Amino acid sequence: xxxxxxxxxxxxxxxxxxxxxxxxxxxxxxxENGNFFYTxxxxxxxxxxxxxxxxxxxxxxxxxxxxxxxxxxVQFKVTDGIETLTVEYSGILPDLFAEGExxxxxxxxxxxxxxxxxEILAKHDENYTPPEVADAMxxxxxxxxxxxxxxx
Numbered sequence: 216x217x218x219x220x221x222x223x224x225x226x227x228x229x230x231x232x233x234x235x236x237x238x239x240x241x242x243x244x245x246x247e248n249g250n251f252f253y254t255x256x257x258x259x260x261x262x263x264x265x266x267x268x269x270x271x272x273x274x275x276x277x278x279x280x281x282x283x284x285x286x287x288x289v290q291f292k293v294t295d296g297i298e299t300l301t302v303e304y305s306g307i308l309p310d311l312f313a314e315g316e317x318x319x320x321x322x323x324x325x326x327x328x329x330x331x332x333x334e335i336l337a338k339h340d341e342n343y344t345p346p347e348v349a350d351a352m353x354x355x356x357x358x359x360x361x362x363x364x365x366x367x
Contacts, residue, residue, distance in 0.1 A: 254351040255293055255300035258324055271300055271330055272319035273351060280314055293318060296355035304332040312337040317349075 216224075254271045263269060273293035280291045288305045291314075300318045312318060312335060322332035333351040 252319075253353070254295040254297075256295050256297040256355065258300055259298040259328060260328070263324060265326070267323055268321065268323055270319055271302070271324075272317065272336075273300070275312070275314050275316055275318050277298045277314045293320065295351045296359060300328070300330060302330045302332050303334075304335055306333075306335070308335055309337040 230320065251267075252262075252272065255271060255273050257263050258271055263271075271293065271296040276292040276294050276299060282289050286305065287307060288303070289308060290301065290303045292299045292301050294300070302322075304320065304322075316337065319336040320330050320332040321334040321336070322330050324330050
């Protein structure tokens, strides 16, 4: 083989290996740090993975907020209109967090189907609902309507 062709071939092989390595590392990092959104119905239905960091959201159920008297631990429920998911969190809730309002919790779902949250996000004004929550609520409403029409 001609020395110039051999050098070009080595360069091409090096580029292919380097590119494969970079793509592999990026995919590995995205897999580990992916932040997936699931509705309460998807989590209760078993569609969401266990022991994986994810986000879940919906409307905070009225009367479901429970606070510990001696710590920052809170428990509340979120619903998408189909199912209700229990969320436990230890920390300071956002100022705009309230029952009957939209919220997103980030954390890990345990074996009891309770989301052990490490972060809580709340809406930032009276006209805003996070897009993921709005889409989930609209989908739940459509499914409810289809179920009603199917049972008639």
